Amino acid sequence: MRVGRPVKPLPHPDCDYCGAPATLARMGDEPYPYRDDHGPLWICVPCQAWIGIFARSTRHVPLGRLADAQLRDLKVKLHAALEPLVQAKVRRDGCNVFEARSKGMKWLAQAIGVEPDKCSIHTLDAEQCERAIAIVEAFEKERGNHPSDSADDDR
Ligand SMILES: [Zn+2]
Structure with a gap:
């Protein structure tokens, strides 16, 4: 057979x-x-x-x-919020931008409680996107005038 x-x-x-x-x-x-x-x-x-x-x-x-119009808008906002952290990491660690983005997304995935391996900006729903944006914004605020710090130090 x-x-x-x-x-x-x-x-x-x-x-x-x-x-x-x-x-x-x-x-x-x-x-x-x-x-x-x-x-x-x-x-x-x-x-x-x-x-x-x-x-x-x-x-x-x-x-x-x-993604509908609202989610597309949120993804643009999240990308824009995350990008300064990504660029800071690239400058500081000399890694490439894709690696820095993927690490940034892993950090965010953990912070909002989604499976990091399956997480990308395109897998988030509107509510997860909003939480992710809030986390990045809070992190940015806390980082304040230490622009060389990055999101995933010694995690
Ligand atoms: Zn439909």
Whole structure:
């Protein structure tokens, strides 16, 4: 008897707001939300929620959950809040920016109680994003005039 290797199903995310399956859209497709090319993305048209895919992913693996306008806005805010810490770490430790971002996200994941290995800015929901922003802002305030300190000292 021949036992076939199980075929890995293609990832096909559902909308996190209405539960309907998302549609894969590319630049120029009717539901594509941008005028310029941001790469293929999964979109729920009724909710105007979407998420990009991993660069070079042939299976169109989504970066995280679909994000509506509010969540997209929060992700921009969180990114902007975190970036000064990332740049400070790069300057101080001489590590690259991707490493510094990933460490920053691990620190935040722990602080808001989500699984650090599965956490990226794109997997957070609105409530987690808001908590993460508050943590970064509180940290920045506490850091005050010691701009060379970074988020993950000796943790
Ligand atoms: Zn939806």
